[in-house]
Amino acid sequence: MKKIVYYISEYGFGHATRSIAIIRKLISMFPNIQIEIVNEYAHQFIKESLPYRNISFYKYSTDIGYSLKEESVQPDLAKQESELRKYLKNIPGMVALEKKRLEHENIDLIISDISPVAFEVANQLGVISVGITNFTWYTAFQKLVPQELVEQLRSYYEKMDYFFKLAGCNEPEWSRIFAHQFGFYSREINMDEANYIRRSVGLKNQVVFVGLGMKVDLHELQQYRLWRNPNTHYIVSSNINITLPNVTKIPKDYQETQNYIAACDLVITKAGWGTVSEAVIAGTPLLIIKRDGFTEDDNTIHYLVKHNLAQTISWYDFQKLSNLQIPKRNNSIKRSSLSEIVESIIRLL
Structure with missing residues (x-):
């Protein structure tokens, strides 16, 4: 063996x-x-x-x-x-x-x-x-x-x-x-599970995943204007310190987060390769938060923009973001x- x-x-x-x-x-x-x-x-x-x-x-x-x-x-x-x-x-x-x-x-x-x-x-x-x-x-x-x-x-x-x-x-x-x-590439997406997640938050809502990473703790995040968008439901990771009626936290014991990414109309995230890859494979549009000083982020963003796979926003503009424009979703799963x-x-x- x-x-x-x-x-x-x-x-x-x-x-x-x-x-x-x-x-x-x-x-x-x-x-x-x-x-x-x-x-x-x-x-x-x-x-x-x-x-x-x-x-x-x-x-x-x-x-x-x-x-x-x-x-x-x-x-x-x-x-x-x-x-x-x-x-x-x-x-x-x-x-x-x-x-x-x-x-x-x-x-x-x-x-x-x-x-x-x-x-x-x-x-x-x-x-x-x-x-x-x-x-x-x-x-x-x-x-x-x-x-x-x-x-x-x-x-x-x-x-x-x-x-x-x-x-x-x-x-x-x-x-x-x-x-x-x-x-x-990413873990295999279960589209039946993704569709179930989508139905659970309401088919009439546009669904947005906001991912800042498991090692980020922002106590003032709930005050951002982003959450005030009408007819929008947000999905965040379990560590995010936010409690609002239009926000769902991924349960701590739920491992297959790629299914949540596939259920969304938009992913707003820092340029972490794991989340980005899951969105690309699922065909979910990406809005990437740019951070200063991170060479890894710069290289990932350059690749995404070059291949028309994402739009970008500065951290300052993300903090002030109020009006969400959801790009057209690409429903075809990308080659892994x-x-x-x-x-x-x-x-x-």
């Missing part, structure tokens, strides 16, 4: 949802496989989403994400620098622990989305590694911290053997062996890169 160790980034749920999509497809196409998932932040969510006998879980944090200012989606530069300095200091010890834990496990492949630790572990174990992502923390932190700190991440990503680049990727050619470009990605993984095994 082949064995994969799959490292999933700690930042939010987007890395988790797209990894879940790959793992589900991988299990269905290549059932004679064992997968160990390494993650802490979304551990319970991932575990409940993947109830397979041949999947195991190791609760461990191997990277850091963005540090945001309180009551904002903008970066906290001082905190980001401090957190990255601590993280870089800890990486050698983390690698040593992972190497010791895995060195007798007969691992065939290590996949990372997109912890730098995974590539150093794979290199020291002599195991082939694959990076699957639209960005790395090397480029993500470019505008946020001093360059000498960012450069310390380079040596880890340079040990990536194969690089599966996702839509919007604008990275150095990290791969030591081969790199390939893929597009968007999921099968192509999984077939590429299987070939490596």
Whole structure:
């Protein structure tokens, strides 16, 4: 039986949802496989989403994400620098622990989305590694911290053997062996479930998803003008601090959020790849909130605008937004890169 160790980034749920999509497809196409998932932040969510006998879980944090200012989606530069300095200091010890834990496990492949630790572990174990992502923390932190700190991440990503680049990727050619470009993909959409969600909020309403990420907490959000739009029902994630009659929170125990995205007429979101990809695959129009200082966002937005897949709005204008113009919905589900990605993984095994 082949064995994969799959490292999933700690930042939010987007890395988790797209990894879940790959793992589900991988299990269905290549059932004679064992997968160990390494993650802490979304551990319970991932575990409940993947109830397979041949999947195991190791609760461990191997990277850091963005540090945001309180009551904002903008970066906290001082905190980001401090957190990255601590993280870089800890990486050698983390690698040593992972190497010791895995060195007798007969691992065939290590996949990372997109912890730098995974590539150093794979290199020291002599195991082939694959990076699957639209960005790395090397480029993500470019505008946020001093360059000498960012450069310390380079040596880890340079040990990536194969690089599966996702839509919007604008990275150095990290791969030591081969790199390939893929597009968007998401977990499978259940249109019966999406139609049920739509009926539950009223067929006469226009339905809008507002997604700011699971690590954003805005206490003043309820005061925004947006919610006053007549004949509009809003769907938000469970962490959003808002209580209004025309707002539905996705239940905390509901995992398949792609069905809510497919049920909507419009998605307003920051440029998180997971939510964006689910909207693109479902044909749901996108209004992207632009944030300053996030290279990842800039690259995703550039790709979306270039391919006529989204419109944009500044964070300031979003705060003042009152009159919603809903673009025409594209009801055809877009071609997904999921099968192509999984077939590429299987070939490596």
